[in-house]
Amino acid sequence: MTCCKIVTDKAQQLLGWVDERFPLTTLYREHLAEYYAPKNFNFWYFFGSLALLVLVIQIVTGIFLVMHYKPDASLNAAGVPVAFASVEYIMRDVAGGKFIRYMHSTGASMFFIVVYLHMFRGLLYGSYRKPRELIWLFGMAIFLCLMAEAFFGYLLPWGQMSFWGAQVIVNLFEAIPVIGPDLSIFIRGDFVVSDATLNRFFAFHVIAIPLVLLGLVAAHLIALHEVGSNNPDGVEIKKYKDANGIPLDGIPFHPYYTVKDIFGVSIFLIVFAIIVFFAPEGGGYFLEFNNFFPADSLKTPAHIAPVWYFTPFYSMLRATTSDFLPVLWAFVALIAGLTFRGTGCVWIKRACLLLVAGLYWGFFGLTVFGFTPPPIDPVVLGVHLGRGLDAKFWGVAMMGGSVMLFGLLPWLDQSPVKSIRYKGPLFKTILTLFVISFVLLGFLGTKAPGYAFFGLIPGGPVAAICTILYLAFFGLMPWYSRIDKTKPEPERVTSK
Amino acid sequence: MSLLNKLLAAAALAVTMAGVPMVAQAAGGPALDKAPVRFDDASLQQGAKLFVNYCLSCHGASSVRYNTLTQIGLSEQQIKDNLMFAADKPGEQMMVALRRDDARKWFGVAPPDLSVIARARASEQGSGADWLYTYLRQFYRDDSRPTGWNNVLFPGVGMPHALWGLQGEQEAHFVTKDDGHGNKVTHLESLEIVKPGTLTKEEYDEQVANLVSFITWMGEPGQETRRSMGWLVLAVLSVFAVVSWLLKRAYWKDVH
Amino acid sequence: MSDNKQDASGGESCCACSLDSRRTMLAATVGAGAVVGLGVATPFVASFMPSERAKAAGAPVEVDLSKIKAGEMITVEWQGKPVWILRRTPEMIAALSKNDAALADPASERAVQPEYVKGVARAIKDEFFVCLGVCTHLGCSPNPKFAVGSESGMGDAWNGGFLCPCHGSQFDLAGRVFKSMPAPTNLVIPPHAYLSDTRLLIGKDSAEA
Numbered sequence: 001m002t003c004c005k006i007v008t009d010k011a012q013q014l015l016g017w018v019d020e021r022f023p024l025t026t027l028y029r030e031h032l033a034e035y036y037a038p039k040n041f042n043f044w045y046f047f048g049s050l051a052l053l054v055l056v057i058q059i060v061t062g063i064f065l066v067m068h069y070k071p072d073a074s075l076n077a078a079g080v081p082v083a084f085a086s087v088e089y090i091m092r093d094v095a096g097g098k099f100i101r102y103m104h105s106t107g108a109s110m111f112f113i114v115v116y117l118h119m120f121r122g123l124l125y126g127s128y129r130k131p132r133e134l135i136w137l138f139g140m141a142i143f144l145c146l147m148a149e150a151f152f153g154y155l156l157p158w159g160q161m162s163f164w165g166a167q168v169i170v171n172l173f174e175a176i177p178v179i180g181p182d183l184s185i186f187i188r189g190d191f192v193v194s195d196a197t198l199n200r201f202f203a204f205h206v207i208a209i210p211l212v213l214l215g216l217v218a219a220h221l222i223a224l225h226e227v228g229s230n231n232p233d234g235v236e237i238k239k240y241k242d243a244n245g246i247p248l249d250g251i252p253f254h255p256y257y258t259v260k261d262i263f264g265v266s267i268f269l270i271v272f273a274i275i276v277f278f279a280p281e282g283g284g285y286f287l288e289f290n291n292f293f294p295a296d297s298l299k300t301p302a303h304i305a306p307v308w309y310f311t312p313f314y315s316m317l318r319a320t321t322s323d324f325l326p327v328l329w330a331f332v333a334l335i336a337g338l339t340f341r342g343t344g345c346v347w348i349k350r351a352c353l354l355l356v357a358g359l360y361w362g363f364f365g366l367t368v369f370g371f372t373p374p375p376i377d378p379v380v381l382g383v384h385l386g387r388g389l390d391a392k393f394w395g396v397a398m399m400g401g402s403v404m405l406f407g408l409l410p411w412l413d414q415s416p417v418k419s420i421r422y423k424g425p426l427f428k429t430i431l432t433l434f435v436i437s438f439v440l441l442g443f444l445g446t447k448a449p450g451y452a453f454f455g456l457i458p459g460g461p462v463a464a465i466c467t468i469l470y471l472a473f474f475g476l477m478p479w480y481s482r483i484d485k486t487k488p489e490p491e492r493v494t495s496k
Numbered sequence: 497m498s499l500l501n502k503l504l505a506a507a508a509l510a511v512t513m514a515g516v517p518m519v520a521q522a523a524g525g526p527a528l529d530k531a532p533v534r535f536d537d538a539s540l541q542q543g544a545k546l547f548v549n550y551c552l553s554c555h556g557a558s559s560v561r562y563n564t565l566t567q568i569g570l571s572e573q574q575i576k577d578n579l580m581f582a583a584d585k586p587g588e589q590m591m592v593a594l595r596r597d598d599a600r601k602w603f604g605v606a607p608p609d610l611s612v613i614a615r616a617r618a619s620e621q622g623s624g625a626d627w628l629y630t631y632l633r634q635f636y637r638d639d640s641r642p643t644g645w646n647n648v649l650f651p652g653v654g655m656p657h658a659l660w661g662l663q664g665e666q667e668a669h670f671v672t673k674d675d676g677h678g679n680k681v682t683h684l685e686s687l688e689i690v691k692p693g694t695l696t697k698e699e700y701d702e703q704v705a706n707l708v709s710f711i712t713w714m715g716e717p718g719q720e721t722r723r724s725m726g727w728l729v730l731a732v733l734s735v736f737a738v739v740s741w742l743l744k745r746a747y748w749k750d751v752h
Numbered sequence: 753m754s755d756n757k758q759d760a761s762g763g764e765s766c767c768a769c770s771l772d773s774r775r776t777m778l779a780a781t782v783g784a785g786a787v788v789g790l791g792v793a794t795p796f797v798a799s800f801m802p803s804e805r806a807k808a809a810g811a812p813v814e815v816d817l818s819k820i821k822a823g824e825m826i827t828v829e830w831q832g833k834p835v836w837i838l839r840r841t842p843e844m845i846a847a848l849s850k851n852d853a854a855l856a857d858p859a860s861e862r863a864v865q866p867e868y869v870k871g872v873a874r875a876i877k878d879e880f881f882v883c884l885g886v887c888t889h890l891g892c893s894p895n896p897k898f899a900v901g902s903e904s905g906m907g908d909a910w911n912g913g914f915l916c917p918c919h920g921s922q923f924d925l926a927g928r929v930f931k932s933m934p935a936p937t938n939l940v941i942p943p944h945a946y947l948s949d950t951r952l953l954i955g956k957d958s959a960e961a
Contacts, residue, residue: 078589079606080556080609080611088559092561098718098722168890171889186801189800189803190802190806191806191831192831192832194832196803256747259743259744260748263741269733270733270734274726274730277722289617290616292613294609298829298833298893300894300916301917302895302917321934323932391934392889448917449919495752
């Protein structure tokens with residue numbers, strides 16, 4: 001007994017010594033023991049902590065992979081690129097290397113699954129609404145970093161899909177008027193995707209992006225702990241506090257949510273292990289079959305598609321053809337028209353007019369007005385002035401823009417309530433359509449351009465419709481979120 | 497949780513899992529024969545013998561070391577005596593004897609390294625083993641080709657039929673038909689053996705199955721171990737899940 | 753506010769650019785700091801440009817044409833990119849002008865090509881078509897589709913050409929893109945010159961030096 005007491009006393013002394021020099025106890029209280037989270041979190045609230053877990057998995061496995069991987073595009077004695085061979089070296093010759101590699105490749109896909117579900121939770125319960133706009137924006141930045149991280153990392157195995165995926169994506173930058181072609185050379189560091197590209201992508205993947213990612217994760221959490229968590233009812237728990245200033249519906253994050261999240265982790269790990277041990281290729285979606293062919297700069301595989309987590313956005317790029325541009329313009333004009341009518345602010349009205357006129361020129365150029373375009377020289381700006389911007393540019397703009405649209409959500413949603421539990425049928429219908437479109441776009445993006453459902457329904461028009469539905473979810477939100485029939489929010493959180 | 501909520505959760509889970517069981521529909525491309533892949537030591541050893549004798553003279557398997565074959569029940573001495581023609585030590589990689597420049601001169605392309613070919617050849621049409629099994633049985637005589645050989649699955653293939661001594665020589669008969677939409681479609685009507693090899697058709701298929709099994713095994717040696725280990729890992733994780741569920745319940749009993 | 757006080761106490765309120773003014777000096781320091789920052793950034797940004805090694809890799813390539821049979825195509829590597837050399841049959845050459853109505857730029861006015869390849873065939877010698885096998889859309893390498901008519905699987909009107917596997921752009925046997933394709937322009941023709949009747953140099957405009 002006395003022995004125990006001595007140990008406890010010594011520990012207390014040590015903690016006191018640390019606390020005088022570093023706010024350890026304060027941090028522990030503020031962020032864990034006395035951070036009060038709503039007590040009504042459900043299934044959807046697991047994915048935040050799971051995203052953090054996958055980040056740790058990726059960093060730890062990544063560190064160990066870097067110890068053996070070689071970013072080198074030159075051929076070894078057997079005629080295989082060194083980078084490609086070094087991945088197989090890890091898979092075969094490094095003890096345990098196979099599992100580290102499979103954990104890393106599975107982790108990449110799981111990261112996106114978890115993050116997409118985490119974002120969907122935000123859509124369900126209005127977690128992006130005031131006062132959580134910055135949490136949402138930091139989250140968006142994390143999502144962008146994650147995409148960059150995945151893109152850079154995918155080049156490293158130096159297989160056919162690595163090579164041609166990078167080739168296509170880097171060439172997208174050529175669509176930017178005037179500076180595009182030079183920009184894409186600047187990104188590659190060569191005239192084609194080459195050893196120079198592989199080395200710089202490696203540097204971005206292992207150092208630059210992870211550092212930014214960690215900083216953003218910290219910002220995301222600090223912002224969250226400043227305003228407090230949202231919950232499935234979308235009501236503020238800080239409104240009703242007890243005599244000590246503790247929210248009546250709040251419970252300390254530690255131990256309640258730490259133990260709950262540990263259970264979530266155990267279920268996640270089971271899913272993770274099933275993939276790693278039984279289906280590491282994920283049916284060709286997590287590790288693409290063609291990527292087991294070493295990169296060949298002279299031959300494009302018969303069918304190339306990005307990894308599944310990029311395909312919804314890639315599909316929208318593909319859907320943006322010159323035939324689709326008039327539809328797109330009409331749709332944007334409709335939204336601008338609705339905004340024009342709905343707003344009282346004269347500046348927003350002017351912005352709407354400018355947007356419609358600008359896009360009209362961008363899509364169609366001067367030709368539709370009856371002007372003849374000036375003599376054409378493809379390298380000068382004159383082309384773009386005369387003919388507007390081509391479909392390739394708009395495809396790229398669409399792909400980038402469709403990701404960025406998420407960032408506008410806090411300001412697009414005008415509903416008096418946050419949570420889907422109290423939103424009306426209109427929102428529920430449009431959200432369902434949005435999810436269906438997103439999944440269909442993702443599916444079509446993995447298929448060749450001429451794909452038809454059951455060999456009957458052509459994929460092209462379906463992708464075009466889904467693109468419009470995707471845009472409509474965001475573009476029409478100020479309108480439908482205002483007129484929707486909502487239910488009254490409860491004063492306090494409800495238990496299921 | 498409301499009903500809608502549950503539905504949405506279920507839908508999200510379905511999307512999550514979609515990556516794994518999504519079975520490919522046969523969408524274009526020639527049909528593949530299902531390869532009878534067998535991972536028993538006898539088949540793999542026979543396959544290894546064929547691989548070393550017929551493939552390794554032109555193709556490398558540079559990620560595979562000879563002593564990896566101890567995993568299929570061979571001793572290092574057996575490997576040394578029967579399988580190592582181009583290497584001195586069992587720890588060496590299965591490198592090709594042929595020089596790449598020579599190969600390019602003879603075949604137009606340097607023969608690819610086969611270490612992971614079974615994984616690369618997988619597609620929506622079937623596994624890589626299916627592709628290889630079909631490919632190795634569909635060579636036919638074609639005098640218009642520089643090598644005198646062509647392949648139904650891989651038209652214009654650079655490789656001559658390495659196993660022709662076993663299979664014999666085949667002749668292909670193609671027919672061109674109208675597909676009903678005004679398009680002419682050429683497809684294979686029959687492949688028949690015009691000059692028999694040392695094996696009957698059934699024996700040859702059997703040997704190709706052994707060879708393909710070995711090439712599949714070689715794509716990731718120890719894949720069976722990975723799977724059996726998976727069950728153990730799942731068992732441990734299940735215990736962890738149960739314990740952590742009980743822990744959660746113990747803490748949450750006073751939250752109302 | 754504090755700046756004003758400082759200025760007042762310094763007694764030099766008439767001159768805005770006094771060396772004592774905090775505001776002025778702050779601006780000057782920011783300016784000088786920005787110049788230093790730009791200077792430091794220069795080598796880092798410049799390092800992204802292709803290195804001398806990458807630039808030197810684009811040496812011209814010599815090709816022997818005698819081994820190519822009529823109707824056959826070979827691919828050679830130049831600057832890391834595939835260059836096609838297609839020996840066109842007289843039928844192939846004759847069929848080219850049939851495509852004109854369906855093409856986006858039949859006269860190759862917007863195409864990137866040397867001045868010495870003109871007209872429908874886009875070649876120095878009509879028989880040998882030399883072209884960069886890189887789609888002008890996003891840089892994939894199109895596949896040859898030389899069969900003619902319905903047998904090609906490209907429709908009855910197909911006169912032979914190329915199909916890009918990535919986004920389905922179609923080109924004819926002179927690398928000219930069809931209308932309403934993702935690819936904006938015709939395939940690029942690299943500089944090339946004949947050293948003799950059967951020897952071709954890719955990557956240079958003339959055979960000299």
